[in-house]
Amino acid sequence: MLLRQLFRSVVASVLFFVLLGLAYPAIETGIGQAFFSHQANGSLGPNGSTLIGQTFTGPRWFQGRPEPSGNNPLASGGSNLGPRSKVLAADVRHEVAVLQKEGITPRNALVTSSGSGLDPDITPADAYAEAPAVARANHLPLAAVRHLVARHVTGRELGFLGSPYVNVLQLNEALAHLKGSTGA
Amino acid sequence: MSYLWFILALVVVLGLLWRFLGAYMVAVYDGTTHWLGFVERPVYKLLRVDAEAEQSWQRYGMSLIVYSGVAILVVYLMLRLQGSLPLDPQHLGAVSPALSFNTAVSFVTNTNWQNYAGETTMSYLSQMGALAVQNFASASVGIGVAVALIRGFSRKGSATIGNFWVDLVRGILYILLPISLLATIVFMAQGGVQTFAGPVHVHDVLNGVRQTIPRGPVASQEAIKQLGTNGGGFFNANGAHPYENPTGLTNFLSIVLLLAIPVALTHTFGKMVGNVRQGVAVLAVMALIFGAWLGIASYAEHVGNPAVAAAGVTHQGAGNMEGKEVRFGVQQSTIYNVASTQTSTGSVDSANDSYTPMGGFAMLSGMMFGDVTPGGVGSGLYTILLFAIITVFIGGLMVGRTPEYLGKKIQAREVKLAAFAVLVMPMTVLVMTGIAVSIHAGRVAPLNAGPHGFSEILYAFTSQGNNNGSAFAGLSSNTAFYNVSGAITMLLGRFAIIVPVLALAGSLAAKQHVAASAGTFRTDTPLYAGLLVGVVLIVGALTFFPAVALGPIAEQLSTGRLF
Numbered sequence: 001m002l003l004r005q006l007f008r009s010v011v012a013s014v015l016f017f018v019l020l021g022l023a024y025p026a027i028e029t030g031i032g033q034a035f036f037s038h039q040a041n042g043s044l045g046p047n048g049s050t051l052i053g054q055t056f057t058g059p060r061w062f063q064g065r066p067e068p069s070g071n072n073p074l075a076s077g078g079s080n081l082g083p084r085s086k087v088l089a090a091d092v093r094h095e096v097a098v099l100q101k102e103g104i105t106p107r108n109a110l111v112t113s114s115g116s117g118l119d120p121d122i123t124p125a126d127a128y129a130e131a132p133a134v135a136r137a138n139h140l141p142l143a144a145v146r147h148l149v150a151r152h153v154t155g156r157e158l159g160f161l162g163s164p165y166v167n168v169l170q171l172n173e174a175l176a177h178l179k180g181s182t183g184a
Numbered sequence: 185m186s187y188l189w190f191i192l193a194l195v196v197v198l199g200l201l202w203r204f205l206g207a208y209m210v211a212v213y214d215g216t217t218h219w220l221g222f223v224e225r226p227v228y229k230l231l232r233v234d235a236e237a238e239q240s241w242q243r244y245g246m247s248l249i250v251y252s253g254v255a256i257l258v259v260y261l262m263l264r265l266q267g268s269l270p271l272d273p274q275h276l277g278a279v280s281p282a283l284s285f286n287t288a289v290s291f292v293t294n295t296n297w298q299n300y301a302g303e304t305t306m307s308y309l310s311q312m313g314a315l316a317v318q319n320f321a322s323a324s325v326g327i328g329v330a331v332a333l334i335r336g337f338s339r340k341g342s343a344t345i346g347n348f349w350v351d352l353v354r355g356i357l358y359i360l361l362p363i364s365l366l367a368t369i370v371f372m373a374q375g376g377v378q379t380f381a382g383p384v385h386v387h388d389v390l391n392g393v394r395q396t397i398p399r400g401p402v403a404s405q406e407a408i409k410q411l412g413t414n415g416g417g418f419f420n421a422n423g424a425h426p427y428e429n430p431t432g433l434t435n436f437l438s439i440v441l442l443l444a445i446p447v448a449l450t451h452t453f454g455k456m457v458g459n460v461r462q463g464v465a466v467l468a469v470m471a472l473i474f475g476a477w478l479g480i481a482s483y484a485e486h487v488g489n490p491a492v493a494a495a496g497v498t499h500q501g502a503g504n505m506e507g508k509e510v511r512f513g514v515q516q517s518t519i520y521n522v523a524s525t526q527t528s529t530g531s532v533d534s535a536n537d538s539y540t541p542m543g544g545f546a547m548l549s550g551m552m553f554g555d556v557t558p559g560g561v562g563s564g565l566y567t568i569l570l571f572a573i574i575t576v577f578i579g580g581l582m583v584g585r586t587p588e589y590l591g592k593k594i595q596a597r598e599v600k601l602a603a604f605a606v607l608v609m610p611m612t613v614l615v616m617t618g619i620a621v622s623i624h625a626g627r628v629a630p631l632n633a634g635p636h637g638f639s640e641i642l643y644a645f646t647s648q649g650n651n652n653g654s655a656f657a658g659l660s661s662n663t664a665f666y667n668v669s670g671a672i673t674m675l676l677g678r679f680a681i682i683v684p685v686l687a688l689a690g691s692l693a694a695k696q697h698v699a700a701s702a703g704t705f706r707t708d709t710p711l712y713a714g715l716l717v718g719v720v721l722i723v724g725a726l727t728f729f730p731a732v733a734l735g736p737i738a739e740q741l742s743t744g745r746l747f
Contacts, residue, residue, distance in 0.1 A: 009254035021313030032378035076421035078535030080658035082636035092495035115424030162432015163513025
């Protein structure tokens with residue numbers, strides 16, 4: 001009796017390994033590579049992945065959120081600092097000071113770190129808050145920079161899913177283009 | 185406003201799943217649908233299983249334990265031998281013995297507690313062939329046990345409660361695999377990664393940044409990790425990682441997937457016992473408690489983070505953004521984590537550790553009530569049915585009558601089994617937490633100081649005891665002590681509950697139905713649902729209040745103090 005259950009357990013383990021552990025992900029990989037190859041390979045562009053945050057140091061660039069690992073994709077995860085942590089308060093105070101020195105009035109999301117440690121986005125409000133400093137540092141008209149931000153705001157999917165955001169890498173690529181075309 | 189639409193859409197989608205997936209699962213477990221017979225029959229042939237032959241509860245339980253034991257061994261060996269096995273493009277090498285043991289137990293018990301960072305520990309083969317396989321199997325085992333208990337109520341004078349192997353295979357083939365196949369495609373279309381090509385090195389000429397970005401077969405694992413209420417992430421950041429959960433749409437889909445089966449099972453339950461209202465009563469209890477925790481957490485997160493406020497950011501706009509992703513925002517992150525902790529999924533799209541004291545309290549307490557609102561696949565339903573039995577027992581004591589539930593007399597044996605199974609989790613969690621805070625190896629692990637540090641330890645054992653797997657991730661728990669104590673907690677939280685549940689199923693199945701009379705306490709009424717809410721809350725509060733008072737409550741009340 002016990003032996004029969006042992007036999008079945010071993011056969012089931014092998015079967016499930018082949019069906020669920022190899023065939024299922026392999027079929028999905030085939031579908032992904034055939035129909036969604038850009039996404040399935042990591043949404044890669046010439047300057048990296050638009051889904052993986054990178055460190056841009058301001059104010060010549062739009063900057064993303066401060067991440068504890070410095071946006072290292074091999075060390076994803078948040079700060080894990082608690083809501084009454086002295087360390088968190090000190091970190092945030094430091095970020096506020098850095099941004100204020102650059103002439104940016106930081107909002108909440110721009111001085112806190114994300115859950116992934118790789119947040120590729122900032123809020124539209126934060127992008128607009130950075131715009132004057134970016135315009136000044138690059139000798140660009142503020143209106144042109146604000147226009148750039150406006151063009152890069154992604155709204156909620158279907159009008160209610162998620163929160164509006166601006167992708168930092170795409171915004172900076174557009175900024176580089178703008179700098180190039182105005183000779184700044 | 186978008187949050188209201190979000191909740192409305194969720195309710196509508198879950199309502200449809202409740203009705204249609206619930207009815208479909210009746211057909212799956214009654215054996216009346218056979219559209220995948222061409223795959224199913226050869227599987228039985230290889231397993232040498234007679235699909236018509238049923239098992240007594242003892243034999244069902246033995247098959248379950250033997251299979252789970254073999255599965256733990258298989259996962260353990262695959263992780264230990266990882267360095268010699270293929271599909272390891274990052275050359276990560278073998279996983280240490282203590283961590284392999286903890287991880288094997290974790291995935292076989294449907295917990296998915298992770299003492300490791302996936303992107304730097306697990307090869308593609310381990311992720312797909314060891315861990316994701318158990319995401320399917322452990323989920324199907326859980327649903328099977330719940331269905332076996334339902335059969336105990338619906339049958340009369342029966343010596344058997346079903347066949348473990350048939351339930352296991354049908355749950356995977358007919359429910360988990362088809363839905364996962366479809367959901368993976370949505371994840372990929374939205375940006376979920378699915379490749380065997382290994383990590384990619386990128387160089388950004390704008391800022392001079394160089395990155396090595398790990399990739400892998402992520403989307404296929406994401407779908408089953410949510411649907412099976414497993415929760416183990418491919419990456420350390422879990423559902424916060426943009427490759428796992430790229431958009432607001434995938435965030436919504438994740439929440440739908442993890443709630444789908446636990447919610448729909450209440451319909452399956454009602455149908456199988458011949459009165460859908462019985463299932464509605466159970467669902468109402470789940471929804472009421474779920475809604476309460478969601479309300480508390482949403483409000484607390486909206487108010488904002490005290491440490492960020494202390495740093496001078498007094499206007500926090502949408503709320504506490506520490507540990508949350510911009511693309512999800514505060515509220516839709518909160519509902520994800522609440523849904524995930526209350527279904528014993530344990531995946532996160534934002535860092536639980538950085539939630540406000542009351543936000544974290546909502547996550548922790550949802551688990552402390554036994555993860556029944558609506559709980560994990562199968563485990564949520566069978567655990568709340570234990571509470572339902574205790575409720576009719578208490579109701580019976582009040583009026584001095586032998587209690588009945590769903591036409592079955594509830595006698596001493598049933599009450600003893602239910603009470604034992606309900607008490608296993610709190611006993612394990614509290615004893616383990618007590619040991620951890622008493623010894624050096626336990627006390628050095630928390631990242632945070634003050635009451636939050638204690639919460640990290642309490643959360644770890646509560647999560648593992650409920651086979652949830654979510655974490656206050658600041659705890660450095662990849663140590664011999666936490667790996668072993670955690671594995672014991674997970675094993676007890678799973679099998680020390682499943683065995684009495686199966687015994688209960690066997691004992692109920694053998695009984696005859698008693699006809700309802702004028703004196704029967706009806707269990708499909710708001711009065712009964714209210715009583716059940718009371719029992720769940722009282723049992724949870726009585727056992728855990730002192731511990732919670734030292735953690736999140738102390739933290740909440742420490743206004744103006746930082747630690």
